[in-house]
Amino acid sequence: MVTARAPATSANLGSGFDTFGVALSHPADTVSVERAAETTIEVTGAGADFIPTDPEKNVVGAVADALEAPAHIHIDKGVRPSSGLGSSAASAAAAAVALNELYDRGYGRHDLVPVAAEGEAVVSGEAHADNVAPALLGGFTIVRSDDGATSVETNLSLVACLPEVVVSTRDARGVVPDSVSMADHVETVGNAATLTAGMCRSDPRLVGRGLDDPVVTPARADLITGYAGVREAALAAGATGVTVSGAGPSVLAVCEPGRRRAIASAMVEGFADAGVGARAYQTAVGDGTRVL
Numbered sequence: 001m002v003t004a005r006a007p008a009t010s011a012n013l014g015s016g017f018d019t020f021g022v023a024l025s026h027p028a029d030t031v032s033v034e035r036a037a038e039t040t041i042e043v044t045g046a047g048a049d050f051i052p053t054d055p056e057k058n059v060v061g062a063v064a065d066a067l068e069a070p071a072h073i074h075i076d077k078g079v080r081p082s083s084g085l086g087s088s089a090a091s092a093a094a095a096a097v098a099l100n101e102l103y104d105r106g107y108g109r110h111d112l113v114p115v116a117a118e119g120e121a122v123v124s125g126e127a128h129a130d131n132v133a134p135a136l137l138g139g140f141t142i143v144r145s146d147d148g149a150t151s152v153e154t155n156l157s158l159v160a161c162l163p164e165v166v167v168s169t170r171d172a173r174g175v176v177p178d179s180v181s182m183a184d185h186v187e188t189v190g191n192a193a194t195l196t197a198g199m200c201r202s203d204p205r206l207v208g209r210g211l212d213d214p215v216v217t218p219a220r221a222d223l224i225t226g227y228a229g230v231r232e233a234a235l236a237a238g239a240t241g242v243t244v245s246g247a248g249p250s251v252l253a254v255c256e257p258g259r260r261r262a263i264a265s266a267m268v269e270g271f272a273d274a275g276v277g278a279r280a281y282q283t284a285v286g287d288g289t290r291v292l
């Protein structure tokens with residue numbers, strides 16, 4: 001048996017729609033695999049009742065197919081599904097690493113990014129890699145359709161606040177505008193470049209400024225009850241920037257070390273003011289998938 005742990009991730013980071021992502025130090029999924037004649041799946045943990053065990057419908061089934069590595073796969077969910085924290089990607093990344101080892105396929109981490117992305121296609125209809133790349137590689141990642149993924153190590157404190165509302169990635173993609181104005185394009189490029197410089201310097205002020213996004217985030221914020229109040233509360237508590245995590249509903253705040261506790265409380269209270277229960281993870285940019 002081989003067991004791997006893959007982290008939650010936060011994709012987009014505002015200005016990097018479908019491009020940027022970070023691995024979180026926690027929460028995480030743990031996946032154990034044993035050789036079998038055909039793939040079977042068992043799921044326990046957070047939101048397990050809402051996750052299919054049919055290999056045609058679970059991301060790990062697609063990963064096992066892509067690696068020609070049939071197995072009994074046990075997924076212990078630490079990352080709630082439809083959270084905006086890369087729940088499906090965590091399972092896909094952990095399964096890719098564990099099955100690669102179990103069957104001695106010899107793929108490197110970068111080779112496994114498109115393999116794990118095949119799993120994402122089961123969920124959203126597209127093999128996008130902005131969650132699986134940070135889940136596999138760790139740190140801050142940039143994915144390009146023609147060029148694989150680039151990863152940068154960074155040291156950054158984060159709070160991810162997960163409300164008790166469900167936003168599916170499919171629905172959240174439906175509200176993304178089809179086109180952007182030149183003014184919004186220029187602003188987005190400036191923000192994305194600022195964010196990248198901030199990641200390279202582990203500078204929460206630059207990263208926070210670079211989270212701003214005039215295009216996708218405003219359209220998606222309406223899907224998250226209480227978003228505007230939670231954002232204001234986090235900024236008032238010291239966050240250097242706030243945005244929607246992935247396709248939502250989680251909200252991500254960047255901050256200086258030592259501010260996480262106050263920001264986490266402010267965000268949970270902000271959701272409570274809108275009548276929504278929530279939990280906050282005081283976390284940080286972390287490592288990628290590891291074999292346990």
Ligand SMILES: Nc1ncnc2c1ncn2[C@@H]1O[C@H](COP(=O)(O)OP(=O)(O)OP(=O)(O)O)[C@@H](O)[C@H]1O
Pocket residue numbers: 009011050051052057058059060075080081082083084085086087088089091092123124131167168169170245246247248
């Ligand atoms: N192993 C798995 N883990 C989690 N969700 C899975 C898995 N396999 C299939 N799914 C399905 O994927 C959907 C959740 O994926 P979705 O992309 O909407 O959320 P997410 O992975 O938390 O988010 P995001 O990509 O926005 O960060 C649910 O419908 C769930 O049933």
Ligand SMILES: N[C@@H](CCO)C(=O)O
Pocket residue numbers: 011012017018019128130131169172173246247
């Ligand atoms: N980039 C993706 C991440 C969610 O899977 C989106 O925002 O739709």
